Amino acid sequence: MRSKLLCVPAALVMCVSVNAFAQDYPATNKTITFVLPYAAGGPTDKAARDLAQSMSKAMGGHSIVIDNAAGASGSIGANKVAKAAPDGYTLLFTHIAQATLPSFFRNLPYNVEKDFEYLGLVSENPMNLIGRPSLPANNMAELVSWINANKGKINISNAGPGSASHLCGMLFQSTLKVDMTSVPYKGTAPAMTDLIGGQVDLMCDQTTTTIPQIEGKKVKSFAVTTPTRLSSPVLKDMPTMQEAGLKDFTVTIWQGLYAPKGTPAAVLKKLNDALKVAVKDPEFIRKQDAGGASVINDARNDPAGHKAFVMSEVAKWAPIIKAAGVYAD
Structure with a gap:
């Protein structure tokens, strides 16, 4: 009697393996790395470390470390993540440069819109x-x-x-x-x-x-440069640029979290869920307040809102950078 071969479509095998991977994420023997494309010690570095602590707590104490991959105005670290394995263990934590570097660099080695999964904004200074x-x-x-x-x-x-x-x-x-x-x-x-x-x-x-x-x-x-006055004791009486007559002058240096394109949707959801818990962590909020930053708690915490906001910032800064004539190869 001839045996029958059971044929399983390759797409189904891939689907099963991806789902199994997502269920096991994050694996206890693997560390999550936040790649920060700047040197240690600055306000973005501090925000990254604060978020790592709160997200670690939200993920049951899973280890999250910081990799300061500085250079080329932040593009070296960002490119490192863009080219990393899309498995949820290498993430990018960066600031407004995600929206401005496409205009500063003639030959940016990655595409801000297409090479990342947007996880959510975190805070702004x-x-x-x-x-x-x-x-x-x-x-x-x-x-x-x-x-x-x-x-x-x-x-x-x-x-x-x-x-x-x-x-x-x-x-x-x-x-x-x-x-x-x-x-x-x-x-x-x-x-x-x-x-x-x-x-x-x-x-x-x-x-x-x-x-x-x-x-x-x-x-x-x-x-x-905020739309309203700040609560800081030092700056609470300081007018905004708009109050001073500079219409629509608003600048905040925001920070967000990104994964390589192609990271499984279930992994992205786990990361976004942890981020949303982290930004509501009283200790995280206290640390940001102490440094003069504000924690973001709106639609920009969601991937779609995050990406829409960054694309609007790309459009905002492009003509200003072009007019200044400041470029790098």
Whole structure:
């Protein structure tokens, strides 16, 4: 008697294996890695570590580590994740650069829209326009008057091409329709040092770095970049850019989590569920508040809302970056 062969379609085998993999995720013997495309010690690094702790707790104590893969304005780390195995163990934690690098780089080695699965936004940091202590202006009205009276003579520092301070500075110039000399530094610390010393006139940076200098009366503060005033004791009386007459001037440096394209849907759901639990963790919220950041708790925590928001940010920044003529190969 001839035996009968049982033929199982390859697609069904694949489906079964993917489902089994998703059920076992995360495996107890495998560590989840957040690739952070920046050096340790900055506000995005802190947010990544805080989220890793809270998501680990939400996933039953599963190990989550940080890999600081800095370089090329964040594109090296992002590309590392774009090319990683889509198994849920290598994730990208990055900030607004996800929306701006496509315009900064002529030959970005990955596609922001097509090479990632969007998991959700996590938090955002407001920005703050500050000036050297010897600046003659003491409020936004006086500052705008001083800028208009000194066109061609003003410089504005930043932490390097593509940095948060660079973006905010470009938007400030674009909104005022005034060209300033952009002075790039290798990081926020040297840019702040020269601002305090009076070598440069202005800087726009995250409140996590400006608040200590304002408290120490080492710089002058003019406005914040959020739609409403901040609750920070140091900045609660500081007007917004929009209150100062700069219509639609809103900049926040947001952070989000991404997986390589093709990661199984069931794995993505487990990661997104853990992220949603993490952003409601009182300890995570406390840590973000202490650093001047706000935890995101809206539709942008969902993959679809996250991706729609990032694509809107790509569209927002592209013409500003193009007009500034700042590119990298």
